[in-house]
Amino acid sequence: MTTTPAWAERPTRVGALLKGAVLTLIALSVLFPIYMVVLTSLSTQETVTRAGGLVTVPGELSFAAYAELFDGGVVTRSVLVSLGVTGVGTAISLSVTVLAAYGLSRPGSLLHRPMLFLVLLTFLFGPGMIPSYLLISSLGLTDSYWALILPGAVTAFNLVVMRAFFMNIPEEVSDSARIDGASEFRILWRIVLPMSKGVVAVIGLFYAVGYWNSFFNAVLYLNDSAKWPLQVVLRQYVLQGQALVVGQSSTATIAGQSLPPSLAIQMAIVVVALLPVLFVYPFVQKHFTKGVLIGAVKG
Amino acid sequence: MLRDTVNTGPAGDLTSPAGTGAPAKGSKTGRKKTDKPTGTARPSLGARLRRDWQLLLMTIPAIGLLLVFHYVPLLGNVIAFQDYSPYVGIADSPWVGLSNFQWLLLDESFWDATLNTLSITVFQLVFYFPIPIMLAILLDSVVRPRLRLFIQGIVYMPHFFSWVLVVTLFQQMFGGAGLISQTLRENGRRGIDIMTDPDTFIALVTAETVWKDAGWGTIIFLAALAAINQNLYEAAAVDGAGRWRRMWHITLPGLRPVIILLLILRLGEALNVGFEQFFLQRDAVGRDAAEVLDTFVYWRTLLTGEWSYGAAAGLVKGLVGLILILVANKVAHRFGEQGIYKKS
Numbered sequence: 155m156t157t158t159p160a161w162a163e164r165p166t167r168v169g170a171l172l173k174g175a176v177l178t179l180i181a182l183s184v185l186f187p188i189y190m191v192v193l194t195s196l197s198t199q200e201t202v203t204r205a206g207g208l209v210t211v212p213g214e215l216s217f218a219a220y221a222e223l224f225d226g227g228v229v230t231r232s233v234l235v236s237l238g239v240t241g242v243g244t245a246i247s248l249s250v251t252v253l254a255a256y257g258l259s260r261p262g263s264l265l266h267r268p269m270l271f272l273v274l275l276t277f278l279f280g281p282g283m284i285p286s287y288l289l290i291s292s293l294g295l296t297d298s299y300w301a302l303i304l305p306g307a308v309t310a311f312n313l314v315v316m317r318a319f320f321m322n323i324p325e326e327v328s329d330s331a332r333i334d335g336a337s338e339f340r341i342l343w344r345i346v347l348p349m350s351k352g353v354v355a356v357i358g359l360f361y362a363v364g365y366w367n368s369f370f371n372a373v374l375y376l377n378d379s380a381k382w383p384l385q386v387v388l389r390q391y392v393l394q395g396q397a398l399v400v401g402q403s404s405t406a407t408i409a410g411q412s413l414p415p416s417l418a419i420q421m422a423i424v425v426v427a428l429l430p431v432l433f434v435y436p437f438v439q440k441h442f443t444k445g446v447l448i449g450a451v452k453g
Numbered sequence: 454m455l456r457d458t459v460n461t462g463p464a465g466d467l468t469s470p471a472g473t474g475a476p477a478k479g480s481k482t483g484r485k486k487t488d489k490p491t492g493t494a495r496p497s498l499g500a501r502l503r504r505d506w507q508l509l510l511m512t513i514p515a516i517g518l519l520l521v522f523h524y525v526p527l528l529g530n531v532i533a534f535q536d537y538s539p540y541v542g543i544a545d546s547p548w549v550g551l552s553n554f555q556w557l558l559l560d561e562s563f564w565d566a567t568l569n570t571l572s573i574t575v576f577q578l579v580f581y582f583p584i585p586i587m588l589a590i591l592l593d594s595v596v597r598p599r600l601r602l603f604i605q606g607i608v609y610m611p612h613f614f615s616w617v618l619v620v621t622l623f624q625q626m627f628g629g630a631g632l633i634s635q636t637l638r639e640n641g642r643r644g645i646d647i648m649t650d651p652d653t654f655i656a657l658v659t660a661e662t663v664w665k666d667a668g669w670g671t672i673i674f675l676a677a678l679a680a681i682n683q684n685l686y687e688a689a690a691v692d693g694a695g696r697w698r699r700m701w702h703i704t705l706p707g708l709r710p711v712i713i714l715l716l717i718l719r720l721g722e723a724l725n726v727g728f729e730q731f732f733l734q735r736d737a738v739g740r741d742a743a744e745v746l747d748t749f750v751y752w753r754t755l756l757t758g759e760w761s762y763g764a765a766a767g768l769v770k771g772l773v774g775l776i777l778i779l780v781a782n783k784v785a786h787r788f789g790e791q792g793i794y795k796k797s
Contacts, residue, residue: 158596159683159686159687161686161687161690161691162686162690162696163690163695163696173591173594173595176591177591177595177604180588180604180607180608181604181607181608183664184607184608184610184611184664184668185607187622187625187626188622190625190632191622191625206635206638206639207630207631207632207635208625208631208632208635210632249514250514250515250518251515253511253512253514253515254511254512254514254515254516256508256511257508257509257510257511257512257515258508258512260505260508263501263504263505263508263509264498264501264502264504264505264506264508264509265505265509265512269512269516272516272519272520272524273515273516273519276519276523278775278778279527279771279774279775280523280771281522281523281524281525281526281527281529281530282526282527282530282750282764282767282768282771283747283750283751283754283763283767284529284532284750284754284760284763284764284767285526285527285528285529285530285532285764285767286522286526286529288526288529288532288539288760289521289522289525289526289529291539304518304521304522305522306522307518307522308515308518308519310519313515337507338507338508338511339507339511342511359613363613366615367613367614367615367616367617367618369615369616369617369729370728370729370732373732385615385617385618388617388618388621389617389621389733392621393617393620393621393624393733394736421625424618424621424622424625427615427617427618428614428618431610431613431614432610435606435610435613436606439606439609440602442605442609442672
């Protein structure tokens with residue numbers, strides 16, 4: 155199905171070919187590295203050795219790397235930590251953001267302006283790394299998972315996007331419920347939220363991805379390596395392991411056993427870090443193009 | 454740094470304009486609304502409290518979190534004017550005036566980091582900034598909706614990968630043991646290691662940024678393209694304008710306000726080039742090439758325990774950034790563009 159308008163000239167053959175080639179190249183630049191990493195993680199040791207590194211042509215396949223990773227040990231634990239932090243963090247962030255976005259969606263309400271000002275001012279000036287660190291340690295949150303959740307629990311950007319969406323809902327919709335004596339909480343839960351599934355999904359994805367990808371907060375606030383989330387483990391055993399260690403002494407205990415981690419295992423860690431994003435993304439992607447964000451941008 | 458937790462990229466920057474514009478606009482319409490039932494008099498405080506207490510209650514958790522985790526540490530920046538020691542605490546640490554700032558301005562490594570940061574900003578303005586625009590025009594020209602949605606889905610995706618993951622993938626492709634070196638060696642040549650070369654580092658980080666965020670950056674331009682009146686294209690075509698002329702005279706002018714807006718935002722963020730990307734690669738390429746202002750704060754403070762000094766550096770960066778964004782906005786208004794804060 156093409157929708158080329160009648161007045162437009164037919165694309166030339168060369169032009170069409172060129173455009174197709176460029177688009178294919180762009181798509182491949184994203185897909186090919188992922189394909190290679192997934193394939194290598196699923197390859198047997200012999201296939202990896204024969205390829206001399208990353209596998210590009212499928213050979214013999216095996217799930218050995220994953221079996222080893224999830225056999226307990228550092229990676230298994232870090233996946234659980236990341237899942238837990240992502241789950242709890244997203245639930246908290248999304249609830250707090252939805253509530254505040256609705257609470258701030260009626261201009262003229264009590265304290266509306268000063269509270270909105272407090273939110274918006276965070277755009278202009280960040281508190282800085284050192285004072286934040288000192289706050290976390292004086293609150294006794296060092297080595298606590300709460301240090302990965304609370305500092306970034308509310309993002310002004312997400313709050314403003316959601317608020318803009320709520321404000322675009324015609325007020326007549328909730329007015330009738332209000333006349334019937336429904337509480338604000340009830341209106342939010344029963345009327346506003348069901349109309350806002352798209353924006354809630356997108357903001358939820360933003361928060362979830364933020365928590366799943368959270369790396370530096372963990373480096374800064376968690377000294378105990380047993381508590382490391384997956385991203386830190388990924389850096390330690392794949393990124394640095396490869397750059398610094400030739401012999402695999404430091405990575406020997408990776409799966410809780412003294413087996414040297416193969417390239418397949420390293421790539422399996424990458425895949426595990428990638429998988430939740432790849433898995434959740436398609437369900438939310440359609441909302442990006444549906445103008446959830448654009449509506450907010452237009453304000 | 455903490456705002457990086459949920460890095461919303463270029464699109465993220467964009468909503469701040471609308472948002473920051475909202476209070477003035479919103480309060481006007483809001484007052485009108487509240488005026489309606491009671492005539493000209495504003496309802497009493499008690500009446501407003503009775504009417505709005507639920508809304509207040511809903512907003513309190515978010516405001517509380519922001520106060521504790523944003524505004525309290527903001528005040529904590531006073532240690533930049535102290536000789537702070539964690540054992541003594543903020544209340545009892547001696548005040549030293551501006552001496553931390555004096556030391557900072559005499560610190561060569563601070564200026565090196567500043568120079569690196571600004572070079573990266575300029576480099577990315579030239580080699581990153583136009584790419585989402587070109588990509589958006591290309592995507593917009595794909596007429597089959599399903600194919601277009603498919604490609605959009607692919608190019609948006611890397612935005613959601615962590616920096617650890619992106620740097621790891623780049624290492625697997627371009628590192629000393631990566632695919633490129635592997636292929637070169639198979640063909641009897643020497644392998645190359647782009648990941649540890651300080652000379653090409655600036656191109657490397659820009660390539661990483663393009664791979665991760667250029668696709669996501671098209672969203673705003675695609676919206677602007679969709680808002681261009683299609684009749685203009687038809688009229689121009691009827692008048693004999695070819696596709697390139699139409700792009701030059703219709704498409705680009707249509708994108709101009711968005712391009713200017715994003716340019717201002719980027720200039721205002723000139724000192725922010727991202728933290729994790731550089732933190733992760735600093736060891737591999739060395740301090741000389743990879744030290745930016747944010748990593749400077751981290752390493753200076755962590756290696757030496759000079760909290761006050763680190764806070765001073767952070768404060769200088771924050772203040773200069775604030776001034777930059779305000780000035781950039783002013784300049785935009787002067788040139789008749791919308792700017793970040795709407796005047797309406």
